[in-house]
Amino acid sequence: MAKNNLLPASITDNLETRFIGRKVIYYPRLTSTMDIARRKVRQGVAEGTVIMADEQTAGRGRTKRLWLSPRGSIALSIIFYPTMASLPYLVMLASLAAVRSIALVTGLEAQIKWPNDVLIDGKKVCGILIESGVQGNRVAYAIIGIGINVNFRLADFPEILPMATSLSDELGKEVSRADIIRCLLVEIERLYLTLPDGKAIYQAWRDKLVTLGKKVRVTSGETILEGIAESVDKNGNLLLRQADGSITEIIAGDVTLPNGK
Ligand code: BTN
Numbered sequence: 001m002a003k004n005n006l007l008p009a010s011i012t013d014n015l016e017t018r019f020i021g022r023k024v025i026y027y028p029r030l031t032s033t034m035d036i037a038r039r040k041v042r043q044g045v046a047e048g049t050v051i052m053a054d055e056q057t058a059g060r061g062r063t064k065r066l067w068l069s070p071r072g073s074i075a076l077s078i079i080f081y082p083t084m085a086s087l088p089y090l091v092m093l094a095s096l097a098a099v100r101s102i103a104l105v106t107g108l109e110a111q112i113k114w115p116n117d118v119l120i121d122g123k124k125v126c127g128i129l130i131e132s133g134v135q136g137n138r139v140a141y142a143i144i145g146i147g148i149n150v151n152f153r154l155a156d157f158p159e160i161l162p163m164a165t166s167l168s169d170e171l172g173k174e175v176s177r178a179d180i181i182r183c184l185l186v187e188i189e190r191l192y193l194t195l196p197d198g199k200a201i202y203q204a205w206r207d208k209l210v211t212l213g214k215k216v217r218v219t220s221g222e223t224i225l226e227g228i229a230e231s232v233d234k235n236g237n238l239l240l241r242q243a244d245g246s247i248t249e250i251i252a253g254d255v256t257l258p259n260g261k
Pocket of ligand 1: 033056059065074
């Protein structure tokens with residue numbers, strides 16, 4: 001399978017955004033785009049700067065998991081300097097933008113598993129990681145990291161084969177990573193510019209969640225809870241109804257759906 005390098009010009013040329021992707025910093029191979037993004041924040045880069053790589057050797061996922069991003073994946077981080085009021089919506093807008101970009105470029109319909117796993121037919125195709133620095137009541141920075149399985153065969157990665165898929169596996173042909181990234185940046189900016197009023201983002205994200213109304217198991221740190229995923233609040237927290245009727249608000253965790261995914 002051909003895995004051409006991602007040239008920055010293929011992203012920036014005629015990109016219809018105001019500030020996201022005005023500067024794209026590209027590495028053929030690096031540890032994690034999140035590491036470089038943090039370094040760039042310390043150097044004071046502009047909001048909307050994108051760090052992208054063809055391959056990560058130490059990609060990271062939520063809850064300190066490793067994120068596999070071989071050549072053929074999308075691995076990028078975008079730097080923001082949001083307000084505190086906008087911060088909870090970044091998770092929602094990033095997953096929504098991923099779903100919409102996948103649909104626009106490939107026609108595939110993806111869903112969101114709370115909080116921000118993007119799935120196709122129950123299998124993960126995209127993961128999102130938000131890292132932020134908060135000083136007192138001020139957000140110093142936020143980095144949205146997005147990894148999408150685009151052009152590689154999951155059969156070559158047996159460790160994630162049961163729970164993951166890639167766009168090329170779904171379609172039976174390769175997909176232009178540049179097209180997806182361009183769409184993603186346009187969509188993220190469009191949604192970001194609606195903040196701090198996150199009502200429409202919240203509603204659209206909630207409507208895409210496959211999790212709601214289902215019996216789920218939630219692992220949050222050392223705690224495992226079971227119940228019905230009743231709703232999500234405006235901060236993105238999951239409201240879990242347990243067998244005794246009580247509602248528990250879950251801020252961060254991993255959800256397993258009834259099909260085990
Ligand atoms: C998850 O589902 O656990 C989140 C995965 C996030 C992966 C992306 S790839 C680009 C960026 N760099 C990283 O090291 N992680 C994020």
